[in-house]
Amino acid sequence: MPLLSVQSLKTEFHGRRGIARAVDDVSFDIEPGEIFGIVGESGCGKSATCRSILKLFGGADARIAGGSITLDGVGDLVALPEKRMGDVRGSKVSFIFQDPLTALNPTMRVGRQIAEIVMRHSKASRKEAGQRALELLRDVKVTSPERRLMAYPHELSGGLRQRVVIAMALALQPPLIIADEPTTALDVTVQDQILRLLLERRDRTGTAIILVTHDLGVVAEVCDRVAVMYGGQIVETGSTDQVLQGAAHPYTRALLAALPSAAMRGRSLTPIEGIPPSLIAPPPGCRFAPRCAHAHDACRAARPALAPREGSTPGHLDACILERGT
Numbered sequence: 001m002p003l004l005s006v007q008s009l010k011t012e013f014h015g016r017r018g019i020a021r022a023v024d025d026v027s028f029d030i031e032p033g034e035i036f037g038i039v040g041e042s043g044c045g046k047s048a049t050c051r052s053i054l055k056l057f058g059g060a061d062a063r064i065a066g067g068s069i070t071l072d073g074v075g076d077l078v079a080l081p082e083k084r085m086g087d088v089r090g091s092k093v094s095f096i097f098q099d100p101l102t103a104l105n106p107t108m109r110v111g112r113q114i115a116e117i118v119m120r121h122s123k124a125s126r127k128e129a130g131q132r133a134l135e136l137l138r139d140v141k142v143t144s145p146e147r148r149l150m151a152y153p154h155e156l157s158g159g160l161r162q163r164v165v166i167a168m169a170l171a172l173q174p175p176l177i178i179a180d181e182p183t184t185a186l187d188v189t190v191q192d193q194i195l196r197l198l199l200e201r202r203d204r205t206g207t208a209i210i211l212v213t214h215d216l217g218v219v220a221e222v223c224d225r226v227a228v229m230y231g232g233q234i235v236e237t238g239s240t241d242q243v244l245q246g247a248a249h250p251y252t253r254a255l256l257a258a259l260p261s262a263a264m265r266g267r268s269l270t271p272i273e274g275i276p277p278s279l280i281a282p283p284p285g286c287r288f289a290p291r292c293a294h295a296h297d298a299c300r301a302a303r304p305a306l307a308p309r310e311g312s313t314p315g316h317l318d319a320c321i322l323e324r325g326t
């Protein structure tokens with residue numbers, strides 16, 4: 001069995017302008033110990049998919065409208081009452097947020113924030129939890145960990161704050177960690193350090209990681225498999241090499257063509273013309289069709305299924321009818 005199985009997931013956000021289906025019939029599995037990347041433009045449904053797994057919507061008027069999220073040893077999280085979800089968060093699945101400053105409580109010292117997670121899910125005393133917090137800061141290579149325990153979040157650099165957030169995510173040794181663009185606000189050197197920290201954790205403990213990012217370079221460096229999302233749907237998925245070296249969907253190809261490289265020195269980048277679709281009133285058929293140079297009438301008539309292409313290697317799926325003849 002996979003560690004996590006997401007099947008036909010649909011998540012809706014209700015607003016004054018209507019209902020936006022941010023996640024529309026999304027399915028994927030996560031195996032123990034693998035790093036699974038989710039990529040795409042801003043607003044494509046990456047973060048909404050991951051927040052749906054833990055039903056963390058930040059007070060937004062959102063709901064899971066369909067599908068299942070099955071976690072090994074727990075069952076379907078969609079049907080789980082909130083009280084039990086509180087036990088799952090942190091102990092079974094942890095979340096690393098994009099902005100560590102807003103993820104941390106500005107009025108509490110770092111050590112206390114980590115210790116409270118330990119005490120919430122165990123019978124550890126305050127002293128034992130404090131010692132565990134110190135060990136965790138050492139594990140994530142925080143400099144001068146004894147001193148940092150007493151610091152407030154605003155007294156730490158962005159890189160150190162992100163390490164604290166990772167320490168909190170690791171506190172209960174969950175089998176799955178969801179990292180929502182954990183390196184976006186960091187400089188390149190610190191980004192590399194944070195990614196290596198996550199890789200070391202996976203290699204040492206077998207923790208599976210869902211990595212949300214818009215950076216295909218990061219995907220190429222750390223992910224085993226990847227899903228490309230567009231308009232709330234997965235349009236291509238497979239191993240990292242399958243998707244990046246043999247991209248089948250026009251959107252994936254367009255993303256790769258827009259990447260800068262040494263070979264393009266002195267030449268203009270190739271942008272993706274147009275804008276992403278409205279999730280309140282998406283276009284019929286393939287949602288990328290209005291921006292796709294290869295689209296024809298059949299593309300606009302019905303949504304293409306996510307399926308293997310003739311001659312493709314096992315596990316490589318895309319949602320495009322081009323060259324498929326159907």
